[in-house]
Structure formats: C-alpha cells, structure tokens
Amino acid sequence: MTTMKSDEDKVVKLRVEDLTLIFGKRKKEALEMLEKGASKAEILQKTKCTVGISKANFEVYEGEVFVVMGLSGSGKSTLIRCLNRLNEPTAGKVFFKDEDITRKGNRELLNIRRFEMSMVFQTFGLLPHKTILENAAFGLELRGEPKEEREKKALAALETVGLKGYEEHYPSAMSGGMQQRVGLARALANDTEVLLMDEAFSALDPLIKSDMQDKLLQIQEKVQKTIVFITHDLDEAIKLGDRIMIMKDGIIEQIGSAEEILTHPASEYVEAFVEKVDRKTIITAESLMFPKPSLLRVKKDGPMRAIRKMQTEGVKFLPVVEDERRTFLGYVWLNDVLELAEKKEMSLEKALKTEVPSVYSDYTVEEMLPLISGNNYPLAVVDKQGGRLLGLVTQTSLIIEATRYGDEEVKQLIKKANKTNRL
Numbered sequence: 001m002t003t004m005k006s007d008e009d010k011v012v013k014l015r016v017e018d019l020t021l022i023f024g025k026r027k028k029e030a031l032e033m034l035e036k037g038a039s040k041a042e043i044l045q046k047t048k049c050t051v052g053i054s055k056a057n058f059e060v061y062e063g064e065v066f067v068v069m070g071l072s073g074s075g076k077s078t079l080i081r082c083l084n085r086l087n088e089p090t091a092g093k094v095f096f097k098d099e100d101i102t103r104k105g106n107r108e109l110l111n112i113r114r115f116e117m118s119m120v121f122q123t124f125g126l127l128p129h130k131t132i133l134e135n136a137a138f139g140l141e142l143r144g145e146p147k148e149e150r151e152k153k154a155l156a157a158l159e160t161v162g163l164k165g166y167e168e169h170y171p172s173a174m175s176g177g178m179q180q181r182v183g184l185a186r187a188l189a190n191d192t193e194v195l196l197m198d199e200a201f202s203a204l205d206p207l208i209k210s211d212m213q214d215k216l217l218q219i220q221e222k223v224q225k226t227i228v229f230i231t232h233d234l235d236e237a238i239k240l241g242d243r244i245m246i247m248k249d250g251i252i253e254q255i256g257s258a259e260e261i262l263t264h265p266a267s268e269y270v271e272a273f274v275e276k277v278d279r280k281t282i283i284t285a286e287s288l289m290f291p292k293p294s295l296l297r298v299k300k301d302g303p304m305r306a307i308r309k310m311q312t313e314g315v316k317f318l319p320v321v322e323d324e325r326r327t328f329l330g331y332v333w334l335n336d337v338l339e340l341a342e343k344k345e346m347s348l349e350k351a352l353k354t355e356v357p358s359v360y361s362d363y364t365v366e367e368m369l370p371l372i373s374g375n376n377y378p379l380a381v382v383d384k385q386g387g388r389l390l391g392l393v394t395q396t397s398l399i400i401e402a403t404r405y406g407d408e409e410v411k412q413l414i415k416k417a418n419k420t421n422r423l
C-alpha cells in the first residue's frame with residue numbers, strides 16, 4: 001500500500017473528493033440542479049432538499065490541526081460526520097489512509113470509529129451514572145479492553161488533561177470546563193490517530209475556553225495527533241489551526257494558514273469574515289518582506305562597485321553580507337561609501353553600520369513595530385540558523401500594513417517612526 005502524499009510532500013491522513021451531502025427525499029433532482037450550478041436556496045425552494053455540503057475537496061495532513069470554520073448552518077457538522085460516516089454522503093469519496101470510507105461495511109466502520117478516529121462533541125456526552133474514570137475509559141470499554149488495562153490508560157489521559165484526583169467523581173459534580181476535559185481525556189485514552197472535534201469548546205465560557213485551547217495545544221505538542229477541529233469562532237480558528245478551511249452554505253470558500261487567508265482572501269465573503277481580525281499578531285515578516293534583495297558582499301564588493309550598484313538601483317543604501325554564508329552584517333549608505341571611494345579605500349568595512357535590527361521570518365507586525373522607531377533602516381529578515389539574509393521589510397511597508405489598524409498604540413509608533421523615517 002502506498003501512502004497518500006500531498007503536493008508539499010506531507011502525509012495525507014484524510015482526503016475528501018467531490019463530497020456532496022444532500023438532506024431530503026429528492027436527492028437525485030437536487031444533485032442534478034447542483035451540477036448545473038444552482039444555489040442552496042434555489043435547490044431548497046424547488047426540491048425541499050437542503051444542501052449540507054457541496055462538492056468539497058480537501059486534504060488533512062498527518063499531525064496537523066485542521067480547523068473547519070463557518071457560521072452556523074454552513075455545513076461543518078455535516079462535513080465532519082462524513083469523515084467517519086456518521087452521515088452518509090450523497091456523492092463523492094472520503095479516503096482515510098488510502099482507503100475509501102464510503103465503501104466500508106458497518107463492521108469496518110465501527111472499527112474505524114473505535115480504533116482510528118475519536119470524536120469529541122460540544123455536548124460532552126458523559127454518562128451520568130459512571131465515574132470520571134469510567135467515562136474516560138468508556139471508548140476502551142466499547143473496544144472490549146480488560147478493566148485494568150483501560151483504567152490505566154484512562155488514568156494517564158485524565159492526568160494529561162489535568163484531572164488527576166477526580167477519578168471517583170461523577171460528571172454532575174463537575175463544571176462544564178471539567179466535563180469537556182473528561183470528553184477530551186476519553187478521546188485521548190482511545191489513542192486514535194485522528195481526533196474529530198465538533199465545536200468542542202464552543203459551549204464553554206470565554207476564560208475556560210481559552211484555557212482549554214491552551215491545554216489542547218500543549219497536549220498536541222506531545223501527542224501530534226491529526227485533529228479536525230470545528231468552530232464558528234475565528235479567533236479560536238486562528239489560535240488552534242495549522243490550516244483553516246472556511247465554509248459558507250456547504251461550499252469551501254478557502255483553505256490556508258491564517259496568514260494566507262488574511263493576506264490573500266479568496267473571496268469577498270472571506271475578506272468580510274476576517275476584517276476584524278487582529279492582523280498585527282498574525283501577519284509576519286515573511287509576507288511583508290521583499291525577498292532576495294540586492295546586496296553587497298563585504299570582501300568582494302568594494303566602494304566603487306557599491307556606488308555603481310546603488311546608482312543603477314536608485315537607492316541610498318544597501319545591505320551587506322558576509323561573502324560565503326551570506327550572513328547579514330549591516331548596511332552601507334551612499335554618502336559614506338562615496339567618502340571611502342575618495343579616500344581610495346578598497347573595502348566597505350569602514351562604512352558598515354552594524355547596529356541595526358534584524359528579525360526572523362516569523363516575527364509578527366506587533367513584534368516588528370517597536371523596532372522601527374528611531375532608526376532609518378529596513379528590518380533585515382534573517383534565517384534562524386545561520387543569520388543568512390532572506391529579505392528586507394522596509395519601514396514603509398510596515399507602516400502601510402500598520403495603518404490598517406485602528407490601534408492608538410500603533411498610531412503613536414507610526415508617528416514616531418515617520419519623524420525619523422527618511423526612506
């Protein structure tokens with residue numbers, strides 16, 4: 001058996017192909033209308049059928065948190081329930097590790113749900129007459145694991161979610177947040193490769209919700225599961241998702257990282273959706289930088305060459321790197337280099353300004369803004385390992401990005417930077 005690989009050479013855990021799900025009796029008619037491009041509303045009116053999902057195509061990679069986001073009714077639950085076939089797709093295929101889930105028999109499906117994909121629901125789904133330990137062990141009990149074995153695993157899972165000591169309690173004695181942690185522990189105890197989480201944190205109040213998100217990220221760091229996480233909360237999507245898929249009326253609007261979605265929204269809908277996001281904590285140096293800037297090599301390029309290069313490029317300064325490894329060293333300015341040339345100096349070293357800020361490509365706008373005030377240089381984006389120059393974020397591009405934010409704090413920084421910004 002071959003392992004499914006994505007374009008980016010990632011291992012594909014789940015692949016959904018042309019998946020459509022229609023609720024209602026006149027499915028065939030609805031499907032034909034859908035093929036001809038009719039809208040969800042038109043199909044509902046004509047056939048009384050609801051389009052839950054319309055021709056969805058996507059892949060979920062091994063070890064990622066794949067967030068499905070959309071407003072209520074956009075088809076998120078319908079979709080996630082097709083992944084383990086709690087919902088029967090009307091058309092299309094769902095592959096799990098190369099195998100087409102839509103062709104499995106009941107027994108195989110049951111095994112997939114018990115051994116391969118655990119589900120965590122919004123309503124915690126705890127059994128009131130069972131203790132917390134028994135609840136956490138319940139998936140394993142269904143699998144027929146011996147008591148001792150399953151309790152050992154459940155205990156470890158409860159410890160992971162921070163509920164050690166509550167084993168003998170009953171669900172009714174616990175808060176919503178704690179109950180949801182039991183639900184999570186149960187899924188973790190199953191130790192399945194895939195976790196399906198449908199609005200798992202949506203019912204929790206904000207502080208507890210944020211706490212659970214942190215907990216999940218901590219746990220994920222350790223267990224590296226493949227998680228499909230559904231939410232209608234954009235902040236939650238951004239916080240948790242390695243990639244986010246945005247849905248509207250059963251249709252996939254866009255799939256990408258939070259940054260990709262913010263910087264290149266695929267539709268007006270997505271644009272409107274992400275309008276209020278706190279961009280300064282998401283947009284990074286990588287998307288703002290000019291990659292592969294012109295540069296000078298400190299040994300090989302002397303003052304004459306530097307002057308020529310600045311003149312042809314029409315710039316007053318250039319970044320300088322170490323000759324072989326391209327490690328960023330600083331900048332030289334035209335005025336200083338002209339002086340060196342007059343003095344017949346052969347090397348750029350004396351003109352080199354080294355006290356300049358540099359950043360890594362994952363620095364956010366929020367982290368970069370304070371670096372621009374009080375100096376005139378672009379921010380050099382350097383590689384984390386060797387300090388190699390990857391690109392430049394000019395103050396202008398940073399300011400253009402930042403002027404989109406209404407923040408008072410940001411305005412002050414821009415004002416300060418503008419005073420000194422001569423680029």
Ligand SMILES: Nc1ncnc2c1ncn2[C@@H]1O[C@H](COP(=O)(O)OP(=O)(O)O)[C@@H](O)[C@H]1O
Pocket residue numbers: 023024050051052070071072073074075076077078079
């Ligand atoms: N069992 C059902 N029968 C008929 N329509 C349904 C059923 N379940 C969901 N729907 C409809 O399918 C669409 C998608 O619903 P759902 O997947 O629950 O959305 P979400 O989880 O994003 O809120 C909605 O229009 C909803 O009314």
Ligand SMILES: [Mg+2]
Pocket residue numbers: 076077078199
């Ligand atoms: Mg739902």
